[in-house]
Amino acid sequence: MNTTMKSWLPPLALLALAVVLYFALPYNLAFLTRILIMAVLVLSLDLVLGFAGIATLGQAAFYGAGAYAAGLFAIHVWADPVAGLLVAGLAGAALAFVSGLIVLRTHGLTLIMLTIAVASICHEIANKARDVTGGADGLRGIRMEPVLGLWQFDFIGKTGFWYALTVLAVVFVLLTLIARSPFGLSLRGIHESPERMTAIGVSVYWRRVTAYTLGGGIAGLAGALSAQVTQLVSLESFSFTLSAEALIMLILGGTGRLYGAVLGTLVFMWVHHWAAANDPFNWLFVIGGLVLAVVFFLPRGIIAIPTALKRLGGRHAGT
Amino acid sequence: MTLLLNILVDGIAYGMILFMIAVGLSVTMGLMRVVNLAHGGFALLGGTFAHWLGSDLGWPFWLALPLAVLGTVALSMPLERLIYRRVYGFTDLQQVLATIGLTFLMIASVNLWQGSSLLTVPLPEGLKASVDLGFRTLPVHRLVVIAFGAAVVVGLWLLLDRTRFGIRLRAAVDNRGTASAHGINTDRIFMLAFALGAGLAALGGVLGAEILPIDAYYPLRYMVLFLIVVAVGGMGSIPGSLLAALGLGLLETATRYLVPDYATIAFFALVIALLTVRPNGLMGKIA
Numbered sequence: 073m074n075t076t077m078k079s080w081l082p083p084l085a086l087l088a089l090a091v092v093l094y095f096a097l098p099y100n101l102a103f104l105t106r107i108l109i110m111a112v113l114v115l116s117l118d119l120v121l122g123f124a125g126i127a128t129l130g131q132a133a134f135y136g137a138g139a140y141a142a143g144l145f146a147i148h149v150w151a152d153p154v155a156g157l158l159v160a161g162l163a164g165a166a167l168a169f170v171s172g173l174i175v176l177r178t179h180g181l182t183l184i185m186l187t188i189a190v191a192s193i194c195h196e197i198a199n200k201a202r203d204v205t206g207g208a209d210g211l212r213g214i215r216m217e218p219v220l221g222l223w224q225f226d227f228i229g230k231t232g233f234w235y236a237l238t239v240l241a242v243v244f245v246l247l248t249l250i251a252r253s254p255f256g257l258s259l260r261g262i263h264e265s266p267e268r269m270t271a272i273g274v275s276v277y278w279r280r281v282t283a284y285t286l287g288g289g290i291a292g293l294a295g296a297l298s299a300q301v302t303q304l305v306s307l308e309s310f311s312f313t314l315s316a317e318a319l320i321m322l323i324l325g326g327t328g329r330l331y332g333a334v335l336g337t338l339v340f341m342w343v344h345h346w347a348a349a350n351d352p353f354n355w356l357f358v359i360g361g362l363v364l365a366v367v368f369f370l371p372r373g374i375i376a377i378p379t380a381l382k383r384l385g386g387r388h389a390g391t
Numbered sequence: 392m393t394l395l396l397n398i399l400v401d402g403i404a405y406g407m408i409l410f411m412i413a414v415g416l417s418v419t420m421g422l423m424r425v426v427n428l429a430h431g432g433f434a435l436l437g438g439t440f441a442h443w444l445g446s447d448l449g450w451p452f453w454l455a456l457p458l459a460v461l462g463t464v465a466l467s468m469p470l471e472r473l474i475y476r477r478v479y480g481f482t483d484l485q486q487v488l489a490t491i492g493l494t495f496l497m498i499a500s501v502n503l504w505q506g507s508s509l510l511t512v513p514l515p516e517g518l519k520a521s522v523d524l525g526f527r528t529l530p531v532h533r534l535v536v537i538a539f540g541a542a543v544v545v546g547l548w549l550l551l552d553r554t555r556f557g558i559r560l561r562a563a564v565d566n567r568g569t570a571s572a573h574g575i576n577t578d579r580i581f582m583l584a585f586a587l588g589a590g591l592a593a594l595g596g597v598l599g600a601e602i603l604p605i606d607a608y609y610p611l612r613y614m615v616l617f618l619i620v621v622a623v624g625g626m627g628s629i630p631g632s633l634l635a636a637l638g639l640g641l642l643e644t645a646t647r648y649l650v651p652d653y654a655t656i657a658f659f660a661l662v663i664a665l666l667t668v669r670p671n672g673l674m675g676k677i678a
Contacts, residue, residue: 180426181426181483182670184487184618193659312614316491319487323488357496360493360495360496363491364489367489
């Protein structure tokens with residue numbers, strides 16, 4: 073088996089898992105769809121953080137922008153889901169481009185703080201513009217047309233599931249292609265050593281802005297999915313908690329590998345679901361403990377476990 | 392004129408609260424280079440202790456305040472030993488994650504102990520009163536907060552400028568390796584500075600409970616605010632933190648009085664504009 077085929081194995085296994093889960097848990101489709109949507113968001117973060125090395129805690133800004141754009145577009149202009157997706161992607165990308173121009177001039181703590189600040193401003197604008205966004209009550213009254221004119225969104229969420237899975241798969245393939253393109257490789261170079269990339273004539277700032285913009289567009293897609301499938305956009309779309317959880321999912325799975333992002337989302341959402349269902353008041357203990365455990369004992373994420381085990385096994389074999 | 396005085400008194404009181412809470416964050420960032428998103432958690436812990444002592448046990452405020460601060464300090468030291476010491480060597484991102492994890496655990500602990508409702512700290516009658524200046528009245532609470540803030544500023548200046556601990560701390564901030572080579576026990580300095588910062592955050596949290604209400608989600612709600620003070624002031628700079636806290640306190644209060652509907656947006660927009668011009672903050676040395 074050659075390396076190209078081997079690198080497609082984990083994502084194909086995850087795709088198969090999604091299909092199995094669809095048939096295994098027919099009454100939890102809303103939850104499964106939520107995982108798929110979060111996976112798109114976490115993939116966008118993997119592009120920004122895992123590839124371009126931009127430590128952001130404000131990815132929810134673009135998710136929220138996409139969600140509100142898709143919701144408002146469906147209510148006021150056209151309720152076609154795919155057109156809504158495109159509009160939301162453009163909205164997320166536009167916000168990421170404008171804010172990225174400022175945010176990416178800084179680094180370290182200031183950068184992290186500014187990304188949080190951008191999301192906070194969006195939250196505040198959505199909260200204040202009650203006439204347009206519905207404020208704290210959320211944006212209601214979204215009625216979607218059938219996907220491609222063929223599949224109507226149903227009550228159980230079958231259409232929503234396949235729709236979200238398709239978008240996730242397209243985003244995954246797109247990001248894989250980007251990662252292998254010269255642009256993707258230059259991002260990795262910037263991540264490893266910005267100084268050297270500057271020295272060989274790469275405009276580091278503009279590459280980072282481009283990656284940030286692309287990431288914003290994909291996060292916008294995730295927001296649009298959420299708005300279209302749940303037919304509701306709440307202020308929570310802009311919340312710090314969402315940004316933080318997306319980051320935790322990415323680190324839990326492992327950065328820079330794409331399928332790590334999907335795996336991390338799956339595990340985190342499952343633990344979250346399980347903990348919140350068992351003890352709705354104290355699940356934050358589980359999440360907090362999980363985060364500390366990952367940072368201290370598994371800094372490279374779940375995808376590093378096989379390598380770590382192999383090395384452990386190798387050491388045993390050697391002695 | 393009355394409006395100006397209102398903005399001035401409320402703004403300075405608010406700024407002093409921000410300074411007390413954020414100065415520890417600035418010092419730990421300058422000293423240990425650790426991005427501590429859990430710092431607001433110490434203000435929450437202080438507030439929670441004060442609520443427990445004052446509301447649940449009915450102890451007087453002036454006894455609950457120092458005990459709450461001491462309780463927070465006593466918790467912060469083992470935390471520094473066990474968790475933070477390992478975090479210092481991490482990358483920015485890992486530090487962010489580890490301290491978010493800690494923040495979640497702090498929120499969960501307070502939630503388990505005291506529930507998720509508002510944790511009020513009962514004030515003594517003396518603090519609820521107002522003083523009559525003839526042409527208008529001022530709430531005593533704000534004046535006491537300003538007095539405490541001024542005392543903390545003077546105390547910190549004396550501590551850092553006039554004591555052996557201060558000299559060692561400044562040496563460690565400037566260059567940890569060299570300080571260590573001169574026989575300064577930097578581990579001890581780190582722990583004391585951390586505990587000092589946590590104690591001040593608790594003090595600010597309790598005194599500021601009227602301005603920044605305390606509940607379990609306090610550290611997340613005000614995280615950006617505290618980070619902004621540090622980023623605007625410049626990491627590791629105490630005068631910078633004071634300047635930034637007072638400036639931001641006045642700015643936020645002024646926007647709240649003058650353009651209440653757009654206060655938060657105006658506040659953030661001005662902060663972003665400032666940081667675009669000066670990415671290292673007003674008095675920052677460390678990038």
